[in-house]
Amino acid sequence: MKVTVERASLLKALSHAQRVVERRSTIPILSNVLLRATGEGLGLKATDLDMEVTETIRAEVAMPGAVTVPAQTIYEIVRKLPEGAQVSLEATGETGQMVLRSGRSRFTLQTLPEDDFPDLAAGEMTVDFVIAPGDLRKLIEKTQFAISTEETRYYLNGIYFHTIESDGETVLRAVATDGHRLARAQLPAPAGAAGMPGVIVPRKAVAEILKLVEDAGDVVRIELSSAKIRATFASVVLTSKLIDGTFPDYQRVIPAGNDKRLVVDRDLFAKAVDRVSTISSERGRAVKLAIGDGRVTLSVNNPDSGSATEEVEVDYDASPLDIGFNARYLLDITAQLDGDTALLKLADPGSPTLIQDREGAPALYVLMPMRV
Template identity: 65%
Template sequence: MKVTVERAQLLKSLGHVHRVVERRNTIPILGNVLVRAENAKLSLKATDLDLEVTETLPAETATAGSTTVPAHMFYDIVRKLPDGSQIVLEADGDRAVLAIRAGRSRFTLQTLPENDFPDLAAGDMSHSFSLAAKDVKRLIDRTQFAISTEETRYYLNGIYLHAAGTAKAATLRGVATDGHRLAQLDLVQPKGADGMPGVIVPRKTVGEVQRLIEDTEAEMTIELSQAKIRFTIGNVVLTSKLIDGTFPDYGRVIPQGNDKELVVDKKDFENAVDRVSTISSERGRAVKLSLSPGKLVLSVTNPDSGSATEELEVEYASDALDIGFNSRYLLDIAAQIEGEVATLRLADPGSPTLVQDRDDKSALYVLMPMRV
């Protein structure tokens, strides 16, 4: 194999691909990236057996061929080569090395045979649809924070993606919860998503998709089956196994009868929670909300360091209520509100609270209270 490629393009592609590779691997081949040159293209592929990313970029192919090299070392070498340089990759199959040349720099990397590299065969996908990348990004951004990190409840370690809504207003819905808070976002259902199976997209996959979208306005094609999901955007293909589990009936958690409505300026509320929570301890992050008509008092008491209170003018016309929340969870949810005004629907100090953007009902958040 002999191929010439532009440094900036190779670095960008390796940046997408090498992140999938775990730093520590008991199986040596999983630490490598598969490099294949053919038909004026260079393709790079990496996998951790659950997730696979392939990216193709233009290149001058003198001799076709393929090999595998250590992913992180390859990325570091390309990253440190001078801007604008042309990189020549030449594999010598007899010596099992890949030579890397750019300007006056020379490197050789040990390789492993391509035949050992695993293939995450996707099989037949039952459903396929396209979405604007910005919509996929919004769905991830608004729900990702609520994904559980508790490995024992593995079925909560991702975003539950499924078809929802009514025949007249069909939606593609993403839901995430960790048992303390829940985030849900609806997008208009794209053509082809009707009747799709409900799937749980793993946390690592969600993060990789989010990074791929960062700098593009393109369309993204999503294909899925009961066991796998594939995202295609531009010349990048990301295939992932899905979490094999049953997502809980989240609808039962979303309160329907909360009759106390609090309307608050999102920025003022966020800043006030942030200020008073400075006093709270790492262990007990509780902030108390004391509501009375037209007024909200936020307070934190920490026996070890002191106390803090702040008063806000709000729209509230129901009975007085004291309720406590984890301040970090409250700030996480406030950060998701895209408009200027947030609406909180409350019931009592022991029941979950519903939070929404006053002007955009496509997203909703549920937060369990704390004792204060």
């Protein structure tokens, strides 16, 4: 293999590849990136056996061929080369090494044979649709924070994507929950998405999709089978296994009868919660809301460090209510609201609260209360 490529495009492709590679893999080949020079350019592939990313970049190919080299090492080398540099990569099968040259720099890297590199065969994709990058980013950003990190409940370790009928139209819906809070976002289903199976996209793939969507071009192509998802962003293709599990019936968690409506300035409320929670203990993080008479009094009592209170004016005309929430969860949700106001629909101190930026908003959040 002998190929010459611009540093900038090689660095960008290697940055995508090395994010997928497991740093401390016990299987040496999984720490490597596969480089394949063909008539189409230089192809790169990296995998951790659950997720795979492939990309082809423009290159001058003097001799086709393929080789695998340590992903982190070659990424660091190329990152430290001067801007605008040309990078030459040359490997011969006999030496088991690849030589990287750029200007007066010369690096020799150990290689492993390409035949050992695993392939994440996607199988037949039964669903195929395109979605605007901004729409996909919105679905993920509105729900990603609520993904569970509890490994025993593995079926909650991702975002549940599915289509469903809502108010007479088919919508593509994203849902995530960790048992303490639930996030749900939706948008009109793209053509071809209707009838797709409900799929749970794992946390790592979700984070990678969110990064790749920045350079996606006009559309992102999504393909699904019962076990895999493949997302194509311009020249980058990400394939990931789906979580093999059943997502719980989240509809039952969303309260329908919460009749106490509280409307508050989102920014003022979030800053007040943030200030009083400074006193709260790391373990508890509880903030109490005493609601009534057109205002909410936020208070925190921590035997170890003291207490804090702050009042915020609200639009609320139901009976007085005292309720407690985890301050960090409350702040996570208010950070996702788009409007200037936050609408909280409450029932009683022991029941979940519904939070939106307005009535009928495409995103809604459910937060479980805490004892205070």
